[in-house]
Amino acid sequence: xxxxxxxxxxxxxxxxxxxxxxxxLEALFDRAFGPDRHSKGAYRLRxxxxxxxxxxxxxxxxxxxxxxxxxxxxxxxxxxISGAINDVLLFGPFAVxxxxxxxxxxxxLLNAVMDAIDRQSVGxxxxxxxxxxxxxxxxxxxxxxxxxxxxxxxxxxxKVRDQRGHIRIPSIGELAPPVPERMNRFYGTAxx
Ligand SMILES: CC(C)(COP(=O)(O)OP(=O)(O)OC[C@H]1O[C@@H](n2cnc3c(N)ncnc32)[C@H](O)[C@@H]1OP(=O)(O)O)[C@@H](O)C(=O)NCCC(=O)NCCS
Numbered sequence: 001x002x003x004x005x006x007x008x009x010x011x012x013x014x015x016x017x018x019x020x021x022x023x024x025l026e027a028l029f030d031r032a033f034g035p036d037r038h039s040k041g042a043y044r045l046r047x048x049x050x051x052x053x054x055x056x057x058x059x060x061x062x063x064x065x066x067x068x069x070x071x072x073x074x075x076x077x078x079x080x081i082s083g084a085i086n087d088v089l090l091f092g093p094f095a096v097x098x099x100x101x102x103x104x105x106x107x108x109l110l111n112a113v114m115d116a117i118d119r120q121s122v123g124x125x126x127x128x129x130x131x132x133x134x135x136x137x138x139x140x141x142x143x144x145x146x147x148x149x150x151x152x153x154x155x156x157x158x159k160v161r162d163q164r165g166h167i168r169i170p171s172i173g174e175l176a177p178p179v180p181e182r183m184n185r186f187y188g189t190a191x192x
Contacts, residue, residue, distance in 0.1 A: 032095030079170035124162030
């Protein structure tokens with residue numbers, strides 16, 4: 001049985017990720033999701049792009065050990081009726097080190113990312129997942145709307161959080177990888 005070390009959120013710090021964190025974050029996500037994680041449909045949305053560092057967060061101990069991370073990416077939302085395209089956000093991957101789960105670190109991290117998104121007044125933000133934790137910060141299922149993932153994958157696990165009604169979400173649409181030249185407004189935002 002895994003021995004869980006206690007790490008109160010008050011003993012941790014949150015910051016934006018940096019390029020040098022990549023190997024540590026990849027190892028964390030592999031431990032949390034398993035090494036086959038890249039086969040999931042959401043990964044097709046991230047191919048060829050980079051996380052938006054100013055909206056993403058890592059959680060670390062005072063000694064600098066990374067305990068969790070949550071990344072945010074730019075993606076496109078296309079209406080399959082009108083063809084209209086909007087720039088939106090994709091949340092994930094999101095993970096806490098397996099030895100530190102169940103101590104509210106994930107919720108702290110999730111709240112920090114949603115606060116950053118709200119402060120920059122960007123959105124809506126989509127994710128693919130079923131964890132009940134997402135409802136705590138305002139994510140909701142899309143039904144009766146239907147949003148597909150790349151490759152015709154059914155988006156029945158897609159959730160959305162749109163606190164400010166930034167755009168009209170289509171009744172039938174698809175999420176697609178971003179077109180870099182449309183994303184300057186996200187990448188151009190200075191990290192805190
Ligand atoms: C999901 C994850 C990031 C949550 O982090 P965490 O630190 O363990 O979660 P927290 O302790 O902050 O949980 C906050 C609340 O969410 C609930 N919760 C978290 N994970 C849950 C799960 N898998 N199922 C049901 N409830 C869950 C907790 O019970 C807790 O509820 P409470 O406040 O009523 O006690 C972490 O479990 C993880 O890394 N899992 C593996 C990767 C993963 O599945 N990521 C999400 C992909 S969709």
